[in-house]
Amino acid sequence: MRLWKTILAATVLALATGTSAFAARTDLVIGIPLEPPHLDPTAGAAAAIDEVLYANVFEGLTRIGPKGEVLPDLAESWTISDDGKTYTFKLRTGVKFHDGTEFDANDVKFSLDRARADNSVNAQKGLFAAIDKVDVIDPATVKVTLKNPQGSFLYNMGWGDAVIVAPETADTNKEKPIGTGPFKFQNWAKGSSITLVKSDNYWGSPASLDKAEFRIVPDAAAYVPALLSGDIQAFPFFDADSVAQVKDDPRFKVVIGSTEGETILSINNKKPPFDKLQVRQAISYALDRKAIIDGASAGLGQPIGSHMSPANKDYVDLTGRYPHDVAKAKELLKEAGLENGFKATLKLPPPAYARLGGEIIASELRDVGIDLEIIPVEWAQWLDQVFTKKDYDLTIVSHTEPNDIDIYSRKDYYFNYDNPAFDKVIADLNLTSDEAKRKELLGQAQKILADDAVVGFLFELPKVGVWDAKLQGLWENAPIQANDLTKVKWSD
Amino acid sequence: MTLHIDIPEETFSGILAKAFRNSAFVAGFVVTLLILAMAIASYAWTPYDVTRLVISDKTQAPSLAHWFGTDHFGRDILSMVMVGARNSIAVALVAVGIGMGVGVPLGAFAAARGGLVDEALMRLNDLVFAFPALLSAIMITAIFGPGAVNAIIAIGIFNIPVFARVARAGALAIWPREFILAARAAGKSSTQITVEHVLPNIATLLLVQGTIQFALGILAEAGLSYLGLGAQPPMPSWGRMLFDAQTRMVVAPWMAIFPGMAIVVTVLGLNLLGDGIADILDPKSRRQR
């Protein structure tokens, strides 16, 4: 036993001296759950790409601010023609890409044409569909002509998929991203971390951080120990369940905000018995949103009645349409001729809101006689079976793209929902840019979805941010999938 | 590398009397019996219904109402452990069953036939051993979908070569014995000899290996369900309970302690049982000549 004691004493001593002292900090380590497949926001749908690069490395003509508002970025200012179809952008001058090359109007034309080309691999081609042609007036001015007026065009140009890239480096951005942002790319250790450093030739006010490392932590269980041990100082998207472990710790700040993520119980509207309205309504009545939020998201997140984020100015509160009423649900099932219930499958993608929410919903639906078999699936299988082949009964997913109520009007979208009335409202919405008219149309859209109980509307995915108490400038909400570090600094 | 086997020479009652003096056997036997009883009892009764979620009394500490406390959905952890036992034991037991059912005849047949057949079986064994067990189990469950049945198949497959190798080694040690020659002189076929003489004499060896593989099966099932590939909700499993407990370690440590203890106690019990059996029936430990 003497041997054991000496070994233990030696290791403890040696390790203690190794920890780093706390200097005034200009570096930051941020924990993110998923690793981006590559580093070119214009060529991939994965949210993780934007979470690392948006606003930090790449910039677009416009930029979405912390409240979801559209701000000028590489476009200093712009004028819109009366018929709302031609936009003339005045570009900032003296802007350089990280490899030192000049930024000018040609880069803008190249980026927009590349994104809307037929063979483009851009994940959001729809954003550029309205563009007719792009003309370079002079190195600092670009004229964009649309096929028809589009209210959301400026907002669309703020998306991560619409950032401006240089022709010389466009193809190599996947591995070595070159943008115009305040940070430039330094290193990517696959499966481990992505490091950005302050760019020395930035056109705007320089970032206060010298170095920012995005460390990939896939397992929610590792968040708390990483925080407590000081390895990682900030989790923009922290695990709701683990919040209880850190909320009373003075070293950390817990910031609850909202996201554009409508978490819903999607229903396959064409598959019997879900094609009957009473069955879908019975399901909505059976759902106890409060219990789901408590169980699946540690009580954080607001319930929703339709497909719109409460933080959105055009939100209509329809949560009262289907209060939790087991008796009413059973009655509706009887009406639909299914009084002794039925069996169905519930396919759950990996995120915690789905896996936890799924168990609660299965238990709640079991109370009204609907016996659900839970089938956990990975994203690859979910996309293949649910999204593409529509081989599912029920599933749970959070649609985090902003302003995406139009998905219910898309042909062969995985809901299998087809309501011409609703499609008309959406078509009108796309054509109008007048705010009041848009608000009225959006209200109608939300009401139709609620009445048709197309899906079980659960709650808005909360943005649970936890970071070091001495850290300032991180966004409270997530109007767009991004971690804008431009304003982030240490207070001491 | 044949195994030198000394045939234990003892009547059954003698063995039994000896068994209950062997501390490892008694401890292992009692613990395993307890866990089995708990699992079987859970079919009939558990303090609370494991399928009922009561979010309101979420993560309560152990109390008189809930001896092991409640989990993040307000379910009673004691009931979950009891039902979880049923799942873990079932998966491990059937997996061992598959391993033995397929592996032992293969091994015995290879030893009896020898030559090409033996060589072929050994190559097959090497092939299955070459695959990393856990990784392959994950591939299997990824292909056929997670769930207790697929976990059983995944773990079972990797038990086959273990039993094949043990059975073959045991049989190879028995075949050159003189009583086998006598049986051959009595005109018995190699299959008859395997069934009548070889298998009974390597039974203890297989029993000991069985308990060890059973214990490893419990751990493998826990690992698979920890990764979410074992039994699916609402069926509780110990590994899954540990996974859920991870994010609440500081706030609700009991969520991790009790399922962890259940795994440790079960595996410990089985290993002790295995050791006990080996000691009792191992002639070397008793030979004082």
Add this chain to the structure above:
Amino acid sequence: MSLLEIDNLSLTIGDTPILKDMELSVAPGEVMGLVGESGSGKSMTALTVMRLLPHAARATGRVSFDGIDVLAASEDQMCALRGDDIGMVFQEPMTALNPVKTIGEQVAEGIRWHTRASRADAEERARKMLDRVGLPSAKFPLSRYPHELSGGQRQRVVIAIACALKPKLLIADEPTTALDVVLQAQILDLLRDLVAESRMGLLLISHDLAVVTEIADRITILRRGEVMEAGDTARTLSEQSHPYTRQLAQASMHVPARARPHGAASGQALLQVESVTRDYPGRRTSLLRRAPVIRAVDDVSLSMTPGQSIALVGRSGCGKSTLARMILALDRPSSGTIRFRGETITGKREAELKPARRDMQVVFQDPYGSFDPRQKVEKLVAEPLHVLEKKPTRAERREMVAHALHEVGLDQRDMEKYPHEFSGGQRQRLSIARAIITRPKLVVADEPVSALDVSIRAQILDLFAELNQKLGIAYLFITHDLTVARAITDDVLVMHDGKIVERGKTNEVFDHPRSEAAQALVTAAPDLHRAIARRMQEQG
């Protein structure tokens, strides 16, 4: 003052008594023979002197070696004695050497440990010692490994290890039991020379009275841990004052009464073996050349008539067991044919052998190994009934087993017992019962008595003789012990290196051996009469 003095030594292991008030002494240069049957405690005496007893052993009394009180000595003192002043040789040469170390290392190790000699010196002395025990450096370099040596050669290495430092006392615990007669004679000569050369005391332990008589000056006879009688070898064995000594001596020389050789061979030949050969692939020394072939049985022909009993004698490794197995159709000859009762049995499939198997059975050497411990006697003895045309009913089967048990002098009720509930001798009876239950025409007995103690051996030979008379069963007796062959068989075949080198009437061949191999066997085989006579001359 004698070298080793043991008086009223008592030893228990756990709660089983092993030795009771035992005395024994060995003077320098003297050979003390310690004789006893298995379980008499003779090996335990040696281990007590060496202090190599298991944990649970408790010894009382006095054991003094060269003035040192062994029982009270410290472990370090004993380590200093072992290998230096006391050397020990064990029974089983095949497992006595460490398989992963060279013979040079194992001999030199003792030398270096005790004398702190350098590696080179120790190896030099080891080399000399190995030459001395008859392992010349040409064929046996220090770098050889134990598995590359035969049983006899390994025993010589063990002796080299024990005598490397010219010990005062050498203890040899059944040094030749595992060897064949010729090797046994060579090893005993070696021991006698080494002892004489450096006036060592030798404590020779054996169960074979004849071996001890040839070499020992004085003799101590042990039975169940107690000394029955001790004294000069010749006087003790000729006067045979103690009844146990007399019983032992007579059993060693016992020849079962055989009224008359069974009716002269008449009628059709029972067994014809015509130029049978059996080859085994040797070890492949190099990748390219085909592996050299080892010919275990080389062009053997013989024939047997019903009721005849033939002995097949030869040194171990001469191919007699291989031949026996081929006759029993348990092994296929490489060439040649074997006909049993007119039917060719070589090259037949198992099913076709059923009728032949009905008429021939086998008895093995190791009483403990020849029965499956997992089954009751009834099932074991009835196993050969499997070959009968019509399967006997359970009642008929029990009847036949009871009858067979009775014939071999065992009780019907033994049917319900397990093999381990019987002594070695009783198990051999069971083995014989199994062999005769189908009334076979031929029984092949492979060294049936060599594992038994002297007294029991005599009873079993009587049983064989009686069954030969009563049931007219022909025997093919395989043995390396000439007294057994002489006692039980009419004719003898002497085998050497796979060939039959001599055949004829047993007594004639043994009294006037013509072939060189037979002569070697006869001269080497220990014979109690001859040994006592020679001892009488020496000790007057």
Add this chain to the structure above:
Amino acid sequence: MTAYLLKRLAIAIATLVLASMVVFAVLEVLPGDPARLMLGLNASADQVELLRNQMGLNAPLGLRYLRWAGGLLSLDFGRSYTYSVPVIDLVRERLAVSLPLALIALALSTIIAIPVGLFSASRRGRAGDTVAMGAAQLGVAVPNFWFALMLIYVFAVWLRLVPAGGFPGWGAGVWPALKSLLLPAVALALPQAAILARVTRSALIEVLNEDYIRTARAKGLPYRAVLWRHALRNAMIPVLTILGLQFAFLLAGTIIIENVFYLPGLGRLVFQAITQRDLIVVESVVMLLVAAVIAVNLVVDLSYAVVDPRLRSRQ
């Protein structure tokens, strides 16, 4: 000796080829389309089809197998679907974590297990033995991810001696990298050390009953010298077998530990590749692991011959 070597080599190659066929066949059955995953939610069906052709996913089965197997031989494992980077680079990065982790864990396990095995074998049945084997029993029974959790909360969160996870990369200096591998290595080493200790003990006890041990003692060697110079070497064969199995497990079986400590190791690479249906990565890495296991077995076989001369000459 060469015959023994060549035979083992031939067997190893045959097993490898057989394994490659099994891996390829199994992964063809895997549902889920990698192309769809890469393009995400809004890509249209023809876009997906375009990508599938680009990646040669629609070529006939046999052709794809041969192309893949050919690539394996020339170490060109092809490009990962998700990372669109040569697989060999990915593997090399992940190996820089998994290999040292496996070696440290194996070293730790051996350093602890062999002395404990020796200690309790020489005190068979006495107090020391029962305590040691009791601890070993516990070591085997504890699921290593549960033990890992405990380690994190004690050494990383409470004592803050080592990072709670993650891997800074060897670029960040050897000491920080080693520190981050320490806890995972200990978590992996515990059950392995427990198994190895039990095997060492029973192998030694088996050997201590052999006759040549008694011969060695009769030579005058004290008990300790007999244990080290004679018993240990003979007990090596079962111990080597277990060491071979353990190294193979440590290389690929550490997925869970890599998850708990979020280490970018081989295990997690394959686990993620399976979930993302990145077939090329799964096929190549599994083949690499199988080849490693076969190589380890070959080395273990050869070490048998080194330890035991009887094997050297035998067929």
